[in-house]
Amino acid sequence: MNGGNSSDNLRALEAQVAELKLKLEDMDNKNPSNKLSMVVFSGEMDKILAALVIATGATAMGMEAVMFFTFWGTPVLRDKRKKAGKKDLMGRMFGAMLPKGTGEVKLSRMNMGGMGTAMMKSLMKKKNVASLEQMLEMAEELGVRIFVCEMSMDLMGFKREEMIDYNGITFCGVAKFLEEAKDSRVQLFI
Amino acid sequence: MNGGNSSDNLRALEAQVAELKLKLEDMDNKNPSNKLSMVVFSGEMDKILAALVIATGATAMGMEAVMFFTFWGTPVLRDKRKKAGKKDLMGRMFGAMLPKGTGEVKLSRMNMGGMGTAMMKSLMKKKNVASLEQMLEMAEELGVRIFVCEMSMDLMGFKREEMIDYNGITFCGVAKFLEEAKDSRVQLFI
């Protein structure tokens, strides 16, 4: 092997290394972020509690967290102090029958006409577990992002003006959730 | 440094680059595909709706989607026009008590003796949300793959001949689901 060949080989190798570098960067870009995405489908107190504990826990660990509220999860984000404008009959019925905000949600089991839920609330206070209201505030401070499913809002007749004030709250469809989920290390359906 | 050493070094480097390339390919192969895998355990209308919206949404975005129907999810895939052969007592009981196909599923909340479910169906129509039947057809067209849990079929006494016609429907065990889930960027249990 002479110097000339060697220099050809070197150039060939340089090209290979450049290619590898690009491929590596491409792979790195496609790798999911240090993020948690969850669908909050259920609107019961215990599940909302679990969802908020996991989401705030994730941000406390330095992860991003995204909560996508859909179906029974959506009424939980209503602000009890706000009034929606005119609604049709169905919208009024859903509005009246579903919990208005985190204060009205019930346990999925052992609700016992509200007694179980009241017991759980008093227990949480006694054991220094934050209430749903406080956790939602914490989530906002910690930068947990909240998405609300537009299809669910539309089906149940909820309006944006009756939802809570929450920094960066976004109304969107399933595609937006999937984009976040694809780029997340952890995904949960709650 | 003379030419000879340089050429030795070059050869050593070539070997290193070849090794890196293999390692990179190996990592790339192990990386999950742009795929969504979900377990559809629940058989209620609202959860089946969510599952189908997510699965068809994923394929519309260019992802693969796999739905693994198990437990209460399995009766939903029965074809109401089909009859199963002879069943034992238990099989007949499960067959009679569980919904036969997407047309008979009920809301998990606010069913109110069927009134809530009927309301939701009429709302979906009014708001131009596809029915479960239509969504299942859409899923088939979009290439969503459907797996059915054999253990659940066996437990509940369902037979293959009473299940819907669906392109590529596969009857399998949990291992098949886990293989798909492992190779997916998003996994959900619904």
Add this chain to the structure above:
Amino acid sequence: MNGGNSSDNLRALEAQVAELKLKLEDMDNKNPSNKLSMVVFSGEMDKILAALVIATGATAMGMEAVMFFTFWGTPVLRDKRKKAGKKDLMGRMFGAMLPKGTGEVKLSRMNMGGMGTAMMKSLMKKKNVASLEQMLEMAEELGVRIFVCEMSMDLMGFKREEMIDYNGITFCGVAKFLEEAKDSRVQLFI
């Protein structure tokens, strides 16, 4: 190009390759392990069955599996032969109303005053599906790791001394679960 330049180029390339190697190792370390993490939130027979089938299935396929029992999932891990020490009124109420161990869990649907659950148990036996008790033993043998949520234990007044003997059972918070989930290829909330 002369030999000197070539050798400079070679050294530059060696540095690049070394850098690529480090980056590749770093990416490989950040990649999730061949592991499944699940939150077992629900305490019903059918969901516990699904969770255990998936977890033992995963280990049988060579994956690691971690189950994080929280909320309604926690009472299922109580040992019916064990007695807890003194409890306050709330703790005694939760203790009495929630299932004590896998033997007392009920179906989430079609329980029919216990008849449905009894039917399902006899069906599982007939169809050679392992009982929850047997599956839990299998899980232990296969090395499925079990975490129990301390917040849930505290809220419901459960004590460590009333929980089952299980190799490596760990009492911990949500951060521990998230660490495992982040490092897992599959995550589920059941």
